[in-house]
Amino acid sequence: MARIELTDIRKVYAGGVEAVKGVSLSIDDGEFVVLVGPSGCGKSTLLRMVAGLESITSGTVRIGERVVNELEPAERDIAMVFQNYALYPHMSVRQNLEYGLKNRKMAMPEIARRVDEAAGILEIAPLLDRKPGQLSGGQRQRVAMGRAIVREPAAFLFDEPLSNLDAKLRVQMRAEIRRLQRRLATTSLYVTHDQLEAMTLADQLVVMNGGRIEQAGRPMDLYERPASLFVATFIGSPAMNLVPLDSTGGAGEGLAGLDGLPGAASEGVVLGIRPEHMRLVEAGREPGEFVADLTVTGVEVVGAESYVFGALAEKGPEIAVRVPGYSHLEPGTKVRAAGRLDAVHRFDSASGRRLD
Numbered sequence: 001m002a003r004i005e006l007t008d009i010r011k012v013y014a015g016g017v018e019a020v021k022g023v024s025l026s027i028d029d030g031e032f033v034v035l036v037g038p039s040g041c042g043k044s045t046l047l048r049m050v051a052g053l054e055s056i057t058s059g060t061v062r063i064g065e066r067v068v069n070e071l072e073p074a075e076r077d078i079a080m081v082f083q084n085y086a087l088y089p090h091m092s093v094r095q096n097l098e099y100g101l102k103n104r105k106m107a108m109p110e111i112a113r114r115v116d117e118a119a120g121i122l123e124i125a126p127l128l129d130r131k132p133g134q135l136s137g138g139q140r141q142r143v144a145m146g147r148a149i150v151r152e153p154a155a156f157l158f159d160e161p162l163s164n165l166d167a168k169l170r171v172q173m174r175a176e177i178r179r180l181q182r183r184l185a186t187t188s189l190y191v192t193h194d195q196l197e198a199m200t201l202a203d204q205l206v207v208m209n210g211g212r213i214e215q216a217g218r219p220m221d222l223y224e225r226p227a228s229l230f231v232a233t234f235i236g237s238p239a240m241n242l243v244p245l246d247s248t249g250g251a252g253e254g255l256a257g258l259d260g261l262p263g264a265a266s267e268g269v270v271l272g273i274r275p276e277h278m279r280l281v282e283a284g285r286e287p288g289e290f291v292a293d294l295t296v297t298g299v300e301v302v303g304a305e306s307y308v309f310g311a312l313a314e315k316g317p318e319i320a321v322r323v324p325g326y327s328h329l330e331p332g333t334k335v336r337a338a339g340r341l342d343a344v345h346r347f348d349s350a351s352g353r354r355l356d
């Protein structure tokens with residue numbers, strides 16, 4: 001096991017694309033770090049530089065005590081799990097698990113011990129004699145994990161390992177990977193574009209955007225105190241509601257009670273509030289609340305709860321409000337929503353940065 005330390009890592013591809021623009025990141029021994037961000041933001045490039053599959057333009061990668069920039073992938077003591085499993089189709093599960101260890105001329109009894117242990121942990125012992133083609137997607141994913149585990153590496157690297165699975169299996173495997181990582185306590189760097197997967201897996205969540213880190217920290221800290229508009233809207237579903245005060249005539253047309261807000265609600269400020277911090281009200285408001293007059297545009301019924309979407313004022317933004325149970329509101333209905341003032345975030349509209 002080991003710490004991983006990235007210092008000011010950059011990657012410029014031949015042809016000039018700067019995919020990673022100076023990233024520094026520390027991953028503690030045994031920590032599970034998830035890199036999340038939209039497609040093309042440089043996640044895979046960063047991971048591949050740690051793995052040694054891509055050259056590093058500048059900066060240093062340390063795994064344990066060593067700077068590994070110039071080391072071959074095989075010398076870095078890491079194991080990578082990919083989206084497409086990369087299993088050998090003509091080999092049995094057992095042979096797939098043994099393959100990397102045999103290549104390293106490990107003694108047969110040690111290979112057998114590791115394979116049996118991994119098969120036990122992953123509950124794939126009954127599948128050892130099958131070929132990958134005779135396995136379900138989830139079983140293949142488990143074998144791919146097994147191949148990483150038997151190497152007993154200093155760190156696991158995952159690149160969107162669950163993307164090929166259906167929704168139900170993805171949730172199940174997500175929980176399995178988390179349990180497994182806790183049990184093995186192996187330092188892990190995991191890449192995904194799925195913010196929910198990222199939230200549920202990470203000890204430390206790292207949000208990337210355009211080749212840079214937007215924010216890193218514990219998942220709930222990012223959720224509760226997003227450092228930028230980008231993080232505010234990327235983490236959480238439905239996304240945080242945003243009201244740019246410029247577009248609503250400075251004071252916020254359709255809004256009342258913002259004078260109770262700590263910090264100014266004026267032009268150049270974007271207000272943010274999550275759907276669960278708002279509620280539909282008949283009239284009036286409680287102390288500590290503001291109100292928004294909305295025209296319903298649609299309803300999403302999730303099951304135990306619904307989200308009511310409504311337009312603020314004439315040309316204002318759409319606001320989502322979480323309501324319990326099944327909402328029957330028709331589009332066009334006028335409703336009033338109240339939101340907690342202490343749950344309002346303020347951002348600078350020019351820079352997108354959080355104001356307080």
Ligand SMILES: Nc1ncnc2c1ncn2[C@@H]1O[C@H](COP(=O)(O)OP(=O)(O)O)[C@@H](O)[C@H]1O
Nearest residue numbers: 013015017019038039040041042043044045046
């Ligand atoms: N081999 C390559 N050559 C040139 N550009 C690349 C190469 N691989 C990726 N890129 C570019 O680098 C950027 C980041 O890509 P990538 O790391 O794959 O993003 P992500 O994994 O977040 O979707 C993208 O603009 C992509 O087009």
Ligand SMILES: [Mg+2]
Nearest residue numbers: 040043044045
């Ligand atoms: Mg990728």
